[in-house]
Amino acid sequence: MLAIGLMLGPLAAACGPSPGERSAAALPERVDYNFHVKPIISDRCLKCHGPDSAHRKADLRLDTPDGSRKAVRGRFLWLFGGSKLAHRVTTDDSSDMMPPRESGLALSSYEKAVLVRWVEQGAEYKPHWSLRAPAKPALPPVRDTAWARTPIDRLVLARLEQEGLAPNPEADPERLLRRVTFDLTGLPPTPDEVARFLGDQAPGAYERAVDRLLASPAYGERMASEWLDVARYADSHGYQDDGERSMWMWRDWIIAAF
Numbered sequence: 001m002l003a004i005g006l007m008l009g010p011l012a013a014a015c016g017p018s019p020g021e022r023s024a025a026a027l028p029e030r031v032d033y034n035f036h037v038k039p040i041i042s043d044r045c046l047k048c049h050g051p052d053s054a055h056r057k058a059d060l061r062l063d064t065p066d067g068s069r070k071a072v073r074g075r076f077l078w079l080f081g082g083s084k085l086a087h088r089v090t091t092d093d094s095s096d097m098m099p100p101r102e103s104g105l106a107l108s109s110y111e112k113a114v115l116v117r118w119v120e121q122g123a124e125y126k127p128h129w130s131l132r133a134p135a136k137p138a139l140p141p142v143r144d145t146a147w148a149r150t151p152i153d154r155l156v157l158a159r160l161e162q163e164g165l166a167p168n169p170e171a172d173p174e175r176l177l178r179r180v181t182f183d184l185t186g187l188p189p190t191p192d193e194v195a196r197f198l199g200d201q202a203p204g205a206y207e208r209a210v211d212r213l214l215a216s217p218a219y220g221e222r223m224a225s226e227w228l229d230v231a232r233y234a235d236s237h238g239y240q241d242d243g244e245r246s247m248w249m250w251r252d253w254i255i256a257a258f
Contacts, residue, residue: 185218
């Protein structure tokens with residue numbers, strides 16, 4: 001563990017704000033396998049250490065906990081010999097470097113630091129997120145407690161503060177209505193809707209505007225357009241003779257459902 005910690009410090013210092021790379025300050029306090037580690041392993045390691053036994057190197061498989069705990073060449077897997085992992089992913093020695101230079105793959109300083117911290121914290125594997133019961137996480141602490149009104153605000157503000165950013169001032173009422181109307185209907189608000197919103201001075205005016213938009217056919221059409229695109233919906237064959245397809249009843253059902 002001491003060896004890991006000693007190597008993690010220089011890694012963090014090396015993670016400067018170079019283009020296209022996160023800073024070391026963005027390292028998670030607790031590394032999560034599914035969220036932080038699995039994408040790195042999948043992209044950089046599984047070509048040689050994945051499920052394809054025909055192309056697997058050193059009989060080492062990194063996508064399963066059993067495969068990663070397997071003894072390799074009479075020694076325990078380097079993944080669980082923490083200092084050896086740190087050496088493999090940080091060394092400039094081409095004979096030890098992982099991924100090897102000839103693979104054309106490389107780890108950023110941030111990714112190296114994530115892997116080292118993961119091993120330092122026990123190298124815990126987790127099942128795919130879809131196989132795990134959802135758990136409500138604790139809200140992150142924030143400095144500007146007065147700004148956050150909802151739990152989502154807390155999540156957004158925590159990330160802003162982590163990146164050294166501050167929230168923009170609250171938008172004026174016209175802009176707020178325009179944004180939410182575009183989001184929910186894909187259309188701008190009409191002059192009458194703007195006037196009605198500005199004239200509503202009672203508490204909850206914004207919430208009432210959102211409820212009105214959610215109850216409108218335009219909201220159903222806006223949501224259905226995305227859904228029908230995924231389902232490859234079309235009112236016609238769309239090819240050569242362009243024959244009729246009586247699918248509009250399903251389209252209208254989708255709109256009404258939303």
